[in-house]
Amino acid sequence: MTVRIKVKNAETGATVEMELEVENTIDEVIESAATFWSKDMGAYVLRKGKKVLRGGGSLTESGIRADDVLELIPDPEGG
Amino acid sequence: MEEPLRIGAQDDEVFDRSRRIGWLDLESIFNARVMMVGAGALGNEVGKNLALSGFRRLTIVDMDHVVGSNLNRCLFFTKEDARRGAKKAEVVARGISKISTIADPIALDTRIEEVPDSVLREQDLILGCLDNIQARIHVNSHAYSLGKAYIDGGMEGFVGRVTVVKPPHGACLQCGMNRSHAKVAEMRFSCTGKDVVFHEPRLAAEITTTSIISAIMVREALKIVSGRPDMSLSNAFYYDGQRNVSEEIEIPLDPRCPAHSRAD
Numbered sequence: 001m002t003v004r005i006k007v008k009n010a011e012t013g014a015t016v017e018m019e020l021e022v023e024n025t026i027d028e029v030i031e032s033a034a035t036f037w038s039k040d041m042g043a044y045v046l047r048k049g050k051k052v053l054r055g056g057g058s059l060t061e062s063g064i065r066a067d068d069v070l071e072l073i074p075d076p077e078g079g
Numbered sequence: 080m081e082e083p084l085r086i087g088a089q090d091d092e093v094f095d096r097s098r099r100i101g102w103l104d105l106e107s108i109f110n111a112r113v114m115m116v117g118a119g120a121l122g123n124e125v126g127k128n129l130a131l132s133g134f135r136r137l138t139i140v141d142m143d144h145v146v147g148s149n150l151n152r153c154l155f156f157t158k159e160d161a162r163r164g165a166k167k168a169e170v171v172a173r174g175i176s177k178i179s180t181i182a183d184p185i186a187l188d189t190r191i192e193e194v195p196d197s198v199l200r201e202q203d204l205i206l207g208c209l210d211n212i213q214a215r216i217h218v219n220s221h222a223y224s225l226g227k228a229y230i231d232g233g234m235e236g237f238v239g240r241v242t243v244v245k246p247p248h249g250a251c252l253q254c255g256m257n258r259s260h261a262k263v264a265e266m267r268f269s270c271t272g273k274d275v276v277f278h279e280p281r282l283a284a285e286i287t288t289t290s291i292i293s294a295i296m297v298r299e300a301l302k303i304v305s306g307r308p309d310m311s312l313s314n315a316f317y318y319d320g321q322r323n324v325s326e327e328i329e330i331p332l333d334p335r336c337p338a339h340s341r342a343d
Contacts, residue, residue, distance in 0.1 A: 010319065011238075027258040034259070042235070043212065043260040051329045052315070055257025073317060075255075076235035077263065078282040079121040079210040 003059060003066045007033045007046070010073040026062055027055040033072050043075040093180055094133055104305035105133055109181070111304045112201055114138045116191050116218055117208035118167040120152040120284055121232050124293030125208050126171045127154055130179035132297060137175065137184040138202070140191050141168040152286040192217055200225055204300055207231035208293075210282075212256070212264040219244060219252040220338040228303050232292045236283035237320035239292035242330070243299050243312045250314060253338045255330035288320050 001022050007029065008015045016036055018029065030044050046053045048070050053062045064070070089095050097103055113134050115125055118141035129137060145153075145160040145167055155174030156167075168186035175184045187194060191214055199205070205222050207229060209215050215231060222229035222244065229244040231252050244251045267280075295316055302311045314330040332339070 011321075013322075030257060030259055041263065041266065043256070043263050045255060045257065045259075047328060050327070051331060052255050054254075054331065054333055055259075056335070074235065074238055075260065076233040076238050076240055076282075077210065077212060077280070078235045078284055079117050079119050079208045079233060 003064065005059075005064060005067065006069045008069055008071045009033070009037055010071050012037075015069070020059060022060045022064075023058050025055065026053045026057050026059075029059075029070070030055070030072065037072075043077060044072050045075050046070050046072055097133060102305055102307055102310075103301060107304050107306070108133045108301065109135055111203045112136045112138070113300065114140065114199065114202045114205045115208060116140045116205065116214070117210065118171040119143070119149065119208065119210060120286070120289045121208035121234065121293055121296075122167070122171055123153040123155050123174075124289050125206055125232070125296055126175050126184075127178065128293055128297035129206075129300070130175040130182045130184075132301060133181070134300075135179075135181045135183055137172075137182060138187060138198070139168045139172050139175075139184055140187045140189065140194055141166070141171075142188060142190045143167050145170060152284060152289050190214075196221065196225065199227065202227055204303060205229045206296055206300060208296075209233075211267055212260050213267060216253055216256075216264070216338075222246070223251050223338045230296050230299050230303075232296045234284065234288050234292050236285070237288050239288050239318040239320075241292060241295045241299065241312065241316040241318075242314065243303075245303070245308070245311070250330040250332040251336060251338045254333040254336045255315065288318070291318060291320070 002019055004019050006015045006017050026046050030046050118139050144164040145156045147161045149156050155171050160170050166188045168188050172184040172186035175182050199221055205227050207218050223246045226246050231242045233240045242252050315328050317328050318325045
């Protein structure tokens with residue numbers, strides 16, 4: 001089963017629509033979106049509303065539904 | 080006999096203005112043992128804020144030395160420190176002693192991985208001012224298993240994050256990590272036969288974001304030590320200075336997180 005969702009780039013405000021299988025994982029969504037925007041090698045998290053989504057969880061396990069908007073935010077490493 | 084009232088006496092007392100914040104427990108702050116891991120840009124600012132807030136018993140851990148490119152955002156570092164490659168932990172400890180009337184900082188010029196658990200166990204609170212994921216995972220898992228509150232800060236450019244971990248309840252830093260963190264951590268360490276090379280990235284950094292993130296970290300420390308978990312961040316705080324956005328975000332506990340299995 002497939003679902004269409006939108007992923008928003010927190011740094012630029014841009015969005016991309018993605019068609020995904022419900023078995024796809026959050027890790028895979030992060031990688032695809034980061035590659036699409038040619039992001040620098042770095043750590044990112046995906047959130048739905050206020051909640052950070054677990055990388056290994058599938059879309060189903062993460063409660064993702066069609067037309068959800070997820071946001072890709074950087075997890076800064078520097079100190 | 081009671082001390083006579085003296086005009087202007089309040090202005091002589093260093094912590095008079097802090098005492099006016101009703102919920103701040105200054106006695107607990109004076110007595111708390113706090114470890115700061117990392118004495119770079121964030122460590123300079125966190126150290127300054129801790130010292131001026133009244134934290135006295137500070138242990139500062141860093142194995143690195145001062146270089147010229149630190150000088151645009153590190154209060155305690157000087158050109159002379161960079162010239163002679165002074166140890167960051169020692170310079171920050173010395174700087175703290177200069178600005179605080181009461182602090183007694185200890186500098187540990189070593190990697191955090193070399194610091195024994197017995198030293199971590201003595202702490203009431205640990206603040207992470209680190210620049211790599213591997214070290215963060217190390218401190219997070221050790222702090223969690225020892226039941227020590229851990230406040231971690233991270234920054235890049237105008238973006239910053241503060242995560243507050245309060246074992247034994249709730250998520251830890253590693254619960255919020257995913258494969259992108261693992262890839263970055265893996266990239267930093269490349270093993271070629273018997274050699275291990277550490278790739279140090281040159282990340283964008285500037286002082287205003289450092290100031291904001293360090294202030295939030297130390298404010299959370301004040302709340303925890305003052306026994307005000309009701310005011311404390313429940314998980315993480317995200318800040319984007321380019322878009323002027325700041326908000327609290329939630330990291331759910333991951334039952335498969337290795338840090339939790341270690342604690343159990």
